[in-house]
Each structure stands twice: as structure tokens, then as C-alpha cells.
Amino acid sequence: MGKIRIGMVGGGEGAFIGAVHRTALAIDGRCELVCGALSSTADKAKRSGLAIGLADDRSYSDYRSMLTAEAALPEEIRMQAVAIVTPNHAHFDVAMAALDAGFHVFCEKPMVMDMTQAQALASKVRETGLVFGLAHTYAGYPLVHQARSLVAAGRLGAIRKIIVEYPQGWLARMEEGGDNKQADWRTDPARAGGGGAIGDIGTHAHQLAEMISGEAVTEVRAELTRFVDGRRLDDDAEVAFRLSGGGKGHLLATQIAIGEENGLRIRVHGEKASLRWLQEEPNSLWFQPIDQPAQLWRAAAPYLDDHVAALCRTPMGHPEGYLEAFATLYLLFADRVAGKAGNDKILFPDIDTGLRGMAFLEAVIASDHDGGIWRKINV
Numbered sequence: 001m002g003k004i005r006i007g008m009v010g011g012g013e014g015a016f017i018g019a020v021h022r023t024a025l026a027i028d029g030r031c032e033l034v035c036g037a038l039s040s041t042a043d044k045a046k047r048s049g050l051a052i053g054l055a056d057d058r059s060y061s062d063y064r065s066m067l068t069a070e071a072a073l074p075e076e077i078r079m080q081a082v083a084i085v086t087p088n089h090a091h092f093d094v095a096m097a098a099l100d101a102g103f104h105v106f107c108e109k110p111m112v113m114d115m116t117q118a119q120a121l122a123s124k125v126r127e128t129g130l131v132f133g134l135a136h137t138y139a140g141y142p143l144v145h146q147a148r149s150l151v152a153a154g155r156l157g158a159i160r161k162i163i164v165e166y167p168q169g170w171l172a173r174m175e176e177g178g179d180n181k182q183a184d185w186r187t188d189p190a191r192a193g194g195g196g197a198i199g200d201i202g203t204h205a206h207q208l209a210e211m212i213s214g215e216a217v218t219e220v221r222a223e224l225t226r227f228v229d230g231r232r233l234d235d236d237a238e239v240a241f242r243l244s245g246g247g248k249g250h251l252l253a254t255q256i257a258i259g260e261e262n263g264l265r266i267r268v269h270g271e272k273a274s275l276r277w278l279q280e281e282p283n284s285l286w287f288q289p290i291d292q293p294a295q296l297w298r299a300a301a302p303y304l305d306d307h308v309a310a311l312c313r314t315p316m317g318h319p320e321g322y323l324e325a326f327a328t329l330y331l332l333f334a335d336r337v338a339g340k341a342g343n344d345k346i347l348f349p350d351i352d353t354g355l356r357g358m359a360f361l362e363a364v365i366a367s368d369h370d371g372g373i374w375r376k377i378n379v
């Protein structure tokens with residue numbers, strides 16, 4: 001099977017996540033980067049492409065030139081999919097143009113800026129029948145899939161409570177307005193959207209809760225706070241939520257928690273058992289049945305479900321992490337682009353995941369705006 005040829009938009013000099021995508025897509029040998037329009041300025045885009053070894057004539061000055069030039073190449077050479085790793089405000093235009101030009105899309109989260117864009121993009125994906133993947137990284141960890149499988153098999157019974165938290169500390173003081181590009185756009189409503197911490201990391205927590213529980217977050221009650229003076233978007237979010245199965249939850253997303261790195265953690269409590277998973281220790285999953293000793297489930301262990309074991313690359317004790325989680329998303333994406341039916345048991349974050357994430361985000365912002373009242377999520 002040939003490699004899926006990818007063109008990247010964003011991820012130029014000094015950018016963060018583009019380089020992670022480039023490493024990850026190459027890990028399993030199923031994808032290759034063939035071209036890119038890596039920056040918002042033409043010179044930098046060109047220079048950035050050459051610096052990572054792209055051919056001169058396939059290192060483009062902007063994404064529109066890339067789409068036009070690639071569409072004109074012979075089919076066996078041209079890119080097949082576009083990876084979008086720009087700040088949030090550019091996702092929609094690039095994704096729509098890529099789909100219109102006949103290319104599959106693998107897009108960063110949060111998917112777009114608002115529900116209007118999300119619905120237009122979803123219609124476009126359905127109309128074109130092209131593959132759309134969303135980079136919800138944590139859906140790439142094997143033990144997250146095992147957690148989902150334990151819930152689906154009824155090992156926890158009905159879910160009563162989910163506590164999911166994503167604390168970071170890197171925005172504890174004013175970082176925007178200077179050299180910190182990542183802080184600058186994340187705190188700017190025109191480039192980040194209506195959510196700060198809630199959009200940037202709260203959407204990951206929401207996706208994780210829905211993925212593991214197999215349920216929908218149906219209602220939210222939220223309070224968004226800007227702790228740092230002069231900041232334009234929330235740097236702290238507290239959200240109470242209700243689940244489609246009758247359970248309840250609490251979601252915390254904060255970027256002012258000094259000392260916290262990427263402490264994404266989820267605890268799921270059912271009527272028969274609980275489980276907990278921490279992103280900074282991703283190869284361990286704790287399962288606690290009622291009145292029994294706690295069980296530590298480990299990545300690559302022989303007792304994992306077959307579809308989960310298939311997502312592990314290294315033997316027990318040789319840790320896999322962030323890059324491999326991204327690689328798994330690219331692997332699942334490559335399968336779909338190649339027309340292979342995905343394994344039903346393995347969730348792949350797609351346009352519906354993106355729609356749900358945007359609906360959650362809008363409901364949280366609306367709830368906060370209205371003084372913290374319950375808001376239904378309609379999607």
C-alpha cells in the first residue's frame with residue numbers, strides 16, 4: 001500500500017504543533033509529507049518548507065497556491081490530504097477550500113470558530129464524502145480505548161459521575177503581547193474564538209469524557225474567569241455537566257495553575273466500579289471494582305482487548321506517549337483515506353466529534369454569559 005501524501009498548512013518556523021504532526025505522521029510509515037504552505041507570510045512559508053526538506057517547487061507561499069498547484073499534478077504524485085495546524089481562525093477557510101479542491105482533511109482542534117462554521121463544514125464533508133479527521137490527541141492513547149471498552153462492556157455499570165480536569169500553568173501571568181506567539185493568539189478572540197482555556201484544552205477534556213463514557217454531554221452550567229488582568233479570554237473554566245445516561249460530571253480547564261504541566265486527568269465513577277487515567281502517566285489505567293482491590297492495567301499487557309493491543313507499538317515498560325498518540329490518529333486517518341473500513345470498536349475523532357465539541361463550547365460560553373444557568377447542547 002502506498003503512503004498517503006500529505007500537504008501541511010501552518011507549522012512553520014517557531015510553530016509548535018506542526019512539528020509534532022510531521023514526526024507523528026511518519027512513525028508508522030503510512031503517511032508522508034510531500035508539500036506545505038507552512039506560514040502566514042509568504043517568505044517565511046517558503047523558507048520553513050525548505051528548512052524541513054520540502055522540494056522547492058512544493059514549498060508554497062500560501063495555501064491557495066498549494067491547492068491549485070497540487071490539483072494540477074498527476075494523480076500519483078499530488079497530495080491526497082491537507083493537515084491543518086494553524087491557529088483556530090484559519091481552520092475553516094483552509095478546510096473548506098481543501099475539501100472543495102477534492103482533498104481529505106486532518107484538522108487541529110478546536111475545529112473552527114463557532115457553530116455556524118461547524119455546521120457549514122459538516123455539510124461540506126458530507127457532500128464531498130471526503131475523510132475529515134480531528135486531532136483530538138488523547139483519543140490516540142491505547143488505555144483511553146481500553147477505558148472506553150471497559151465502560152462499554154458494562155464493567156462500571158451505569159455511569160454516575162465523571163470528574164475531568166485539564167490544569168496547565170503556562171498562562172499564570174501576562175504572556176501575550178510579547179514574543180510568545182502561542183500565548184498571543186490563544187488569548188485573542190479574533191484568532192482563538194470565543195473560548196480561551198475552555199476552547200484550547202477544555203474541548204480535549206470534553207472529548208475524553210464523551211469518548212470513555214460512550215455518552216453525550218447534554219447540558220452544561222459554566223463559569224469562565226479571567227484571572228490575569230487585561231486578558232481578553234478565560235484562563236480558567238469550571239463546568240458542571242449532565243450526561244445522556246443520567247449521570248453528572250464536572251470539568252475543569254485552567255491555564256493559571258502554577259506548577260501544572262499537562263495534567264489532564266479523568267475519573268469515571270459507575271455503580272459497580274471506577275476508573276482513572278492521567279495523561280502524564282498514559283501507560284497506566286486504574287480500575288477499581290467495588291469491594292475489590294484496585295487493578296492497574298498497563299499498555300501492551302497481554303490482557304488488553306485485541307483492538308486496544310493493536311494500537312500499542314512497543315513491549316510493556318517501553319513507554320509510548322504523545323507522539324505515538326498522534327501517530328495512531330494518522331494511522332486511523334490513513335486507513336480511511338485508503339478506503340479501509342475502520343474497526344468499529346476504535347473511535348476515530350471526525351466531523352461529528354468536531355460538531356459536538358463546538359456545540360459544547362458554545363453552550364459553555366452562553367451559560368457563563370447568562371450568569372451560569374443550565375444550557376442544553378443541541379447537536
Ligand SMILES: NC(=O)c1ccc[n+]([C@@H]2O[C@H](COP(=O)([O-])OP(=O)(O)OC[C@H]3O[C@@H](n4cnc5c(N)ncnc54)[C@H](O)[C@@H]3O)[C@@H](O)[C@H]2O)c1
Binds near residue numbers: 011018090110
Ligand atoms: N491536539 C493538540 O494536542 C494540540 C496541541 C497544540 C496546539 N493545537 C492546535 O494546533 C493549532 C496550532 O497551534 P500551535 O500552538 O502550533 O500554533 P503556533 O502559533 O505555534 O503555529 C501556528 C502556525 O500556523 C501558521 N499560520 C497561521 N495562519 C496561516 C495561514 N493562513 N496559512 C499558513 N500558515 C498559517 C503560523 O505562521 C504558524 O507557523 C491550534 O488550532 C491549536 O489549538 C493542538
